[in-house]
Amino acid sequence: MTIDNIRATFIAEAQEIITDLEKSLLNLEQDQNNKESISTVFRSMHSLKGAASMFGFESISSLTHNLETIYEYIRDGKSKLSNAVLSVTFNSLDHLKKLLDDGDMKNKELKNSHDSLLKDIEGLLLEIQGTAANAIASPLAEKPVAENTYYICFNPVDKILHNGTNTLYLIEDLMALGEGLSLPFFQNLPSFADIKPALSYTGFEVVLCTDKSEEVIHEVFMFVESECQLSIHKIGAGNLLNGEAKQRLNSQGTFTILGEDKILSILVPASASSSTASIAAKVQQIKNVSNIRVSSERIDEFMNMVSELVTIQASLSLHAQKNDSPALLTIAENVEKITRRLRDNAFTMSLIPIESLVIRYQRLVRDLSLELNKEVVFKTEGTETEIDKSIIEKLTDPLLHLLRNSLDHGIESPDVRVSKGKPKQGVLLLRSYYSGANVIIEISDDGAGLNLEKIKAKAISKGIIAADAVMTEKELINLIFTAGFSTADQITGVSGRGVGMDVVRRNISDIRGDIEVSTKENKGTTFTIRLPLTLSIIDGLLVRIGDTDFILPLTSVNKCYEIETKVLEESFNQWVTLEGQRTPFLLLRRDFNILDGRPDLSQIIKIIYEGGHVGLVVDRIIGEYQAVLKPLGELYREQDEFSGSTILGDGLVALVVDPNRLIKKLLKKVN
């Protein structure tokens, strides 16, 4: 991450906080005694202040500092919210928004209004504090003598994030002790490609002016002391961090460790030196990096419109072909090209990295492994892989379940592992990567692996399979996805209620994905989830049976063959030999009860189904088609062999087939 990026992140974050603030303030305007809104305002001010001073937006932190104090008084019931306070807060909000663009107040007018606001706030604060004006620190009031200035250097190990510690919160806690300034630095920052999102590369130097003792400062780092290098030194009595010194320190911006001596020399300079030129350069840089936050509804709406456009474009192409006008054909082709690009572009907008999902699991894995007395490291790879946000939302629960299962059933307790000659610490790995038009997410552990004998015995005792059933390894493994199956001998609080794996599979197939398992005894188990990149548009094969059009997703289509309809109709066992391979087939016109227009030659489409192949027989193959998925709606809930429908160029509706479900349903009927 570059400095610009960090500041841009802060700005985005600050804008979010300000929006929340605004909401709470509007609430307060209606109901001045709303406790919740008051503490929201206080919290927002607090986090804004902390973040601002960390990223060098000194103007913001100075403004929010006293406002925070005011709201603290109100929150604690020591004072009442007045209209005057509200109006000043609103003004400050507007001002804060401007400050985000021009943090160093290059604009004179901004600077003037900043100063007058500061004065207003201060006036209010003094009023609130009443006679005890000197109790709370305010820049103009005289500071109590008991204050000391400390230099704190906090350099965490890179794995500090693994146990759920948020270093920013530590800094925030530190800042809450008094007036402070934090200077982040980067150590061992690798090249961009090698950055691991789960590692921390940031340390902080903090100059803190507080009336608390050194022990109190130490306490902030109590829980992370083993995971960081920490040094805390008193560098002087009183507040060395006055406004100007702060500015000077802030303008350093080297993002390397300055060291105690250097900082002290900046705070108490021999001669004042200004570096306005570098500040100006920085402001310029920040302006160049711009991103906007767009609400997800607007993106959804945009996606819908793009989908509509794809439909209209299909209709245009069809019309152009019918009219046989070369000029129109060219236009149609160009529109098609642009539409395709627009579609791809629109998709990338709603993609978010899998990382956003993984962060939630880090903590869970840690807590669970403690609860289960297991030693586990949770590793992630390829979490920058991006996937549609609606898919991410639906993945949370299934992935959570798989992780829990791996922790509970997969990874053994430390002594068992040692007796097996494995390292004491188990490894849980979440890996994701692109594969063609799919995203693959793998969850693997180096635990005991699935015990096939146990699975078989369980399935027999539960009546899922017959006692003398002959099954391949793969079929046995797939039994764990059967409803009502659970191999845990004991039901633990973590997993093993038997509602698990079948629900996981169903959730995943709801988003048109599938899940596979591979396992090796004592080596571990890997769950592989294959997901489409997006849910709203699929590349499909348009086929026709009778006068009804169907769309098969191209991802599951393997090959197409032509065969005499008579041969298929007269086949007694529903098997056909394709390229020397015996393949079961389904004569869809029979299964769909479509009687009209029987062709002499039919098309068999070989579909990949549960590791093997099944042929689906249709009348005609029309061609490739980009289908915009439209739900069939509540009334067709039972017909889940159709994942939806799409509107063709001629305005007719075609049904989008979910081959896995269709084959499963139809084969069940045959058996």
Next chain:
Amino acid sequence: MTEAETLRSYLTFRLGDEIFAANVGKVLEILEIPQITKVPRSPEFMRGVINLRGSVLPVIDTRTKFGLPPIDDTVNTCILVISVIIGEQTVTIGATADSVQEVMEIEEKQIQAPPSIGSKFKSEFIEGMVKINEQFIMILNLDTVFSSNEASIFQEMIEKSN
């Protein structure tokens, strides 16, 4: 038009020999029969889906649903686009009718309670009856009629009454 007036207006339509009425507040529009895509393996009364200006609308064969024998579509056959509440969702569906009659105002005092005995229709599907020009018109409770997933909600009753 105020809400009270809306509530008193009913659209009447014909199915076989019977005339039914539906509150106009529930009827969004009336369509000619376009080409309908049949969804295989769906219940008999589900006629299929149509393209309603870019969204996909399921169409119910009301005759089948009401236990009447199927007939070929005529020029008068049409689809009523209605919004019904299924579960907790408001769903837009199409329902076929042999022909649409008119929109009429029915005063609340004109509406009689549905007869509990001797009717071939279950009372939960009928909101009330009204006699106009010597003809009984049945006011349907569209929510219960079309949210029921039974193949034919009236069939059983007809078989019994026969």
